[in-house]
Amino acid sequence: xxxxxxxxxxxxxxxxxxxxxxxxxxxxxxxxxxxxxxxxxxxxxxxxxxxxxxxxxxxxxxxxxxxxxxxxxxxxxxxxxxxxxxxxxxxxxxxxxxxxxxxxxxxxxxxxxxxxxxxxxxxxxxxxxxxxxxxxxxxxxxxxxxxxxxx
Ligand SMILES: [Zn+2]
Numbered sequence: 001x002x003x004x005x006x007x008x009x010x011x012x013x014x015x016x017x018x019x020x021x022x023x024x025x026x027x028x029x030x031x032x033x034x035x036x037x038x039x040x041x042x043x044x045x046x047x048x049x050x051x052x053x054x055x056x057x058x059x060x061x062x063x064x065x066x067x068x069x070x071x072x073x074x075x076x077x078x079x080x081x082x083x084x085x086x087x088x089x090x091x092x093x094x095x096x097x098x099x100x101x102x103x104x105x106x107x108x109x110x111x112x113x114x115x116x117x118x119x120x121x122x123x124x125x126x127x128x129x130x131x132x133x134x135x136x137x138x139x140x141x142x143x144x145x146x147x148x149x150x151x
Contacts, residue, residue, distance in 0.1 A: 002081060002114040003027040003074035006098070007105045010048050017043050026104050027077065032060060032068040051103035058102070078114070085115060086147040119148050 008014070008026040015022040018039060023031045035056055041049055059077055064070035084094045091111040098104040126141035128134075 001074055001078075002106075002110065003077040005106055005110045006077065009099065009103045009105045010051075013048065014039075014044075014052075026055065026102075027059075027074055029069050032073060036060060036068055048103065051101065055102045055104070081111060081114060082118065082148065085150075088150065090150075091115065115148055119145055122148070 004025065004027060006026040007024045008022075008031065011022050011024045011031075018034065022034060025031060035052060039052070041052070044052065058080065059073040060068045062068075062070065062072040064072060080098075081094055084097055089097065091108045094111050095106055095108045098106060122141045122145045126138060126145065129137040129141060
């Protein structure tokens with residue numbers, strides 16, 4: 001799970017503002033709960049506030065009863081990476097966007113292996129679709145692979 005590798009760069013700073021221990025990992029349940037329930041947003045500096053608000057809006061907002069521990073945040077984060085890739089960004093540029101927009105640090109090599117894993121998964125689905133004669137799914141997976149590979 002790629003989300004498990006995402007760290008919040010300003011965790012220490014946030015910890016000083018919040019007055020209690022804040023985990024480094026952005027998709028840690030405790031970290032998400034802090035953002036959802038107990039953080040005083042007015043006490044943050046502008047950059048950190050806009051990053052946390054963007055993180056909240058893009059990943060944590062959903063209708064599930066168990067939110068944010070429902071799996072959606074991790075899924076949305078993985079989709080975000082694929083979306084940035086489909087815009088033509090490479091793994092380094094994706095890392096830069098995540099840092100600028102959300103204050104999230106993640107190794108470009110982790111992003112790269114996530115993209116490769118995604119291609120492998122899609123290839124497996126593509127092969128099954130081909131065997132089963134599922135043309136719609138076959139075309140979808142071919143397109144998705146092409147987008148990730150940037151061809
Ligand atoms: Zn959800």
